[in-house]
Amino acid sequence: MADGLLLLGCGAFGRVHLRALATLGRGGEVVVHDPDPAMRAAAAAEFPGLRFAASVEEGLARCAAAIVATPVPTHAALAEAVLRAGRDLFLEKPAVETAAEAERLAALARERGRVAQVGLYFRFHPKARALRRFVLRGLFGPLHCLAARFSGLKRARGDSGALLNDAVHFADLLPWLAGLRVTGVFAQLADPLGRGREDLALIQLRFAGGAIGFIEAGCVLPGRWPDAVVPGAETRKEVILAGRDALAEIDFAAETFVLRRGRHRPAGNGAWLPEHGPREAVGVPAADPVRVVAAELSRFLACVALRRTPEADLHAGAVLPARLLDAARRSAQEGRMVSLEEAG
Ligand SMILES: NC(=O)c1ccc[n+]([C@@H]2O[C@H](COP(=O)([O-])OP(=O)(O)OC[C@H]3O[C@@H](n4cnc5c(N)ncnc54)[C@H](O)[C@@H]3O)[C@@H](O)[C@H]2O)c1
Incomplete structure (x- = not known):
């Protein structure tokens, strides 16, 4: 059988x-x-x-x-x-x-x-799951910005460049974390090794509701930590999420998750001052790739x-991230913001 x-x-x-x-x-x-x-x-x-x-x-x-x-x-x-x-x-x-x-x-x-x-x-990484629970509970209020880095100094894979190998992780994760659709993409892609692949990608995002974001991906930038998955590689795998009521920063490679609760308030002279609490380390157990x-x-x-x-x-995990990456390629070629409606 x-x-x-x-x-x-x-x-x-x-x-x-x-x-x-x-x-x-x-x-x-x-x-x-x-x-x-x-x-x-x-x-x-x-x-x-x-x-x-x-x-x-x-x-x-x-x-x-x-x-x-x-x-x-x-x-x-x-x-x-x-x-x-x-x-x-x-x-x-x-x-x-x-x-x-x-x-x-x-x-x-x-x-x-x-x-x-x-x-x-990353959808199964304990820190990403904890952050999503905070978003779902409304801890951040309306979101302003979602940003991610998946970059470092490492081998350029033979089968793909930075979009498919690296950016794809956060092209999926950011909308999933925020519960927001990406509506527009502006990207710059570079081929710094001259091998015919985009080994460096800077992607700006616009989300439904007005939040903005970016993804940096590539294998030719300084890394900060040893990579848990690729032996010998130096990496940055980070996500930042900023809302009206809180800020969060996850460093997946260093296994840190810092939360700042608070918001800006008017100070009376046209200025707005940040009134944020101390940096809170969110206790989430470290993850290893096998787990x-x-x-x-x-x-x-x-x-x-x-x-x-x-x-x-295959719709949520393949079609949606691929539409975003297709739009990034088109944006880089045409030098303009591409809406996901026209790309799809
Ligand atoms: N989720 C993650 O964090 C993560 C991390 C690393 C790799 N990956 C993904 O895993 C996949 C494999 O990556 P890798 O780093 O192990 O690559 P790899 O090159 O180390 O291994 C690929 C293997 O596939 C074999 N292969 C090739 N054609 C085949 C076929 N037709 N049938 C069966 N086997 C075949 C090769 O012989 C090789 O052993 C890629 O899609 C990569 O993006 C995911």
Whole structure:
């Protein structure tokens, strides 16, 4: 009976998935397919007894669901093969390269009645979840600004540039945190290595209701902390959220979360003064990548068992961030603000 769990790709992040499945007690169900013998050997050395499939088709025949953790240009075809075989799908970020591809995949998942979830790591990070709870409780009042950095000094990936590899995380996370739709995008993209990819991206955002924001992404800027996911890389992974009644700053790499409650009030002479309380360190336990991925997979497996639609399904987790990134490309080409309505 096809009840295994297929892992497509056991490279760096595929092995994080294997560790996460082991912590969930689901390691025994896994079947791996990866065409690279060195990657298979590395996975087998860490997980003696790990089962392998010689092809995607063989793996799909033995499994009820598949995790795709392969290079970005392979995602669309592999995800389609998984859905067409009638299997449920966990697709690592960035789901696919364009909104048009994401829409096709979302339609296919709907048509086939499959559960599909995108691997959007930061939605499962304990600090991001704590910040979202504060927003939902109304702690910030109306939001003014949402800003994020996913940048540093690290390898330029062979399969993608800063938009798909880095900016995608916060193209998803900022609207999710704020509960606000992005309505406009102005972006500047640069190719500082001259390799034909945008390894530096500065993206300004306008949200429904008037809040503004930006995302900085790239691999050619100073980092501040060692990267928990990419060995040897120096990184900044930060989110700032500013509202009328409070400010918040999360540094995911340093594992700090600081809150300032308070607001500006008129001082009588036309000036407005900040009346903010002290910096409060919000106590949220540190997260390590294996635990965060285990939380993502645990939610996916629960949705599979209950036939529920995951929150980060192919519409929320693939189509919406891809529309924002498509608009960023178009904005950079045309040198103007692009509205998400015209981009979509
Ligand atoms: N959520 C996160 O924070 C996070 C972090 C790192 C990587 N990722 C994502 O995970 C995916 C993989 O990244 P990585 O860093 O592990 O890359 P990697 O290059 O280390 O590994 C990719 C693996 O996929 C294998 N592969 C290639 N084509 C295949 C196919 N057709 N079928 C099966 N396997 C195939 C390769 O042989 C390789 O072993 C990417 O989509 C990346 O964006 C997500």
